[in-house]
Amino acid sequence: MTATAWARRAGLALIVPAVAAGCGSSSGSNGATASGGSSSTGSIATAKAFVDQAINGADRPLPTSSPKPQPGKKVWVLSCSQAAEGCQVPAAGAAEAGKMIGWKMTVFDGKGDPATYAKGVRSAIAAKADGIILVSIDCAAIKAPLDEAHKAGINVFGFYGIDCNDPFAGGGKKEFDGQVDYGKKYGSFTEAVENRYARLIADYTIRKTNGKANVIAITEDDIAVVHYIWRGYLKWIARDCPDCKITKLPIALSDLLQGKLQGKVQAALTKNPTANVVFAPYDAAITGGVAAAVQASGRDKQILLTGGEGLTPNIEMIRKGQGQDFAAGGPPRWAGFATVDGLNRVFHGQPTVDEGIGQAVIDKDHNLPTKTSYYDGKSDYEANFKKIWGVGR
Template identity: 35%
Template sequence: MSAKGVGYESPPTSGPKPKAGKNIWVLSCSQSIPSCSYPAAQTVEAAKALGWGTTLYDTKLDPSRITEGYRQAVAAGADGIASYSMDCSISKAGLVAAKDANIPTVAAEALDDCGETLFSDIVSYTQGEFPAWWTQYGAAQATNVIVGTDAKAKVITINQVDFPMMMPTLAGFKAELKKSCAGCEVAQEVEFTVADIGPKLQEKVQQALVRNPDANAVYVVYDMLALGPDAAIRTSGRAKSLFVATAEGQASTMTELRSGAIQGAGVGIPQGWEAYATVDTLNRIMNGEKQAPSGMGLQAYDKTTNVPAEGRWEPPLDFKGVYLKTWGVG
């Protein structure tokens, strides 16, 4: 991929004036996991830029708490609800309550998998709706693995199976690996759920590495190395020989790549941009308008390319500056 990435364009440069005095609820998938807490914080930041009040609710990756979060937002008279990485199928009761109360709900990185439309909208990308973008994201991770192993990959995939939204990217990864690399294969699929995060997941990955001494690559569906896989890789003594297909580019992951603690490459996820697009869409819905094209695309990174000197990966455009100007607040 180029320095600009694939499909990145400007966020919307025109839009309705923000509705004053609104209060929204932000449902975090888990405040203990950076892949969830960062986009939640960015959503709060964007809403505050519009002068809106916010309530942050931690669902702790628990479907019952997801439903409770929506219901509490409804009871509190929220003007809108924003969520991240929570599919319709695990949020249905809460979404029904919000819809019945005429409260707009906008999600980022979620599947509309209820058989009926309950989300008011889901953030989209230049590649299309979330499933299309997410599938291409997985394919881009596979390309990284193919290049990083000289087309001789024997991959251990680490897949979370209790959230449906994880499935399209894994499918995209496996399809691209099969299509584009005759000398590549998936050596083993390690499946885990929320309950496994931590020592159990570490043990699962350790066992997979022992069973597959010729494995030369590890794929993670999101940047959860610190939740168990990283310790397993270090314990194996193979950190320097395994190519790690990293994901969105959390600060901890980028630090490990820059320092050489792990070898690999990833595909950035513009989580801050997704958050701002979520708030922008809520504002448009409140003004009787539809979602505007977000401009988000795909961009690969490694130790030397598309990586900042410090901190997390960031997308190739100043999306915040554009949104603030569009909203008339910057």
């Protein structure tokens, strides 16, 4: 992959796995248009209430106890790409947290390449690792190496990736021994994606347009988690906004990597001159062409451009009012700490617990970070983890 392609890809990974694994068939035709429909069981008021809650931050209580960490564990952190902030920051957080409790941490750069991911897993096996943390990598990309890791007695902990037993990933055997826990209310990772992350973006759209959104919705099915993001977005728009209009714009990861995304979005905006919202399922799509397309249309001030995680370049766009207007903040370093807390519980044969990670509305008026260049939550998670792990006192 060229340096230019990597530049486009940078940041493609806090919510979005960097590998095009877990493919499935598209559930909508190109350019399909639909409205919410009068059968909606929700309401605009419901959407506004959900957004109001997230304006104050939707973080939940942090864990209050932990099994005593066992020093000396050898843990490999397999980052989808150290060139991508959405991979690098949580990987660094996991490495930092692991060292705090006496683990021997190794960060391996997957370079966005499934063959390199496989090499990383097999290197961990050769090093006789006790655990592997996968940062934004789908199981389907490395199923055979993960089987080998399990046979070697290594625990595998997934973070922002889809396990092999997911229906969209083929419905095979489960390979992750644990994943970051988002609480019983949201259930599985994919349920949290649809009903928390995607819902916040949808309800913010409804709130800002007062239920009169005419949306160009970017959809993508070659990355499993992105399928769940756009599917959840459309579901919540339909539920809470009977007067909203949706026009799907199917894309592929290759459009982003080959610089074709801007042209596709510009064509969609030309075809739909009354569109007042563009939905991008993840931040890298915005920096990779969507924001440029909106600005080139001359309708930047009339179009609400919603994004994803709240990574550094996207935060700057929001802060300066250049293209992107909103992100559904997800804290990457906190998530890295949560992987270590979860893996420690797996080592002890205990179930994972809700790590408290929520989301927040990030727009020009709310939750722009001041201590970090990216959004990292509102809780003092580091102090809490140190306390329950019994370190740093």
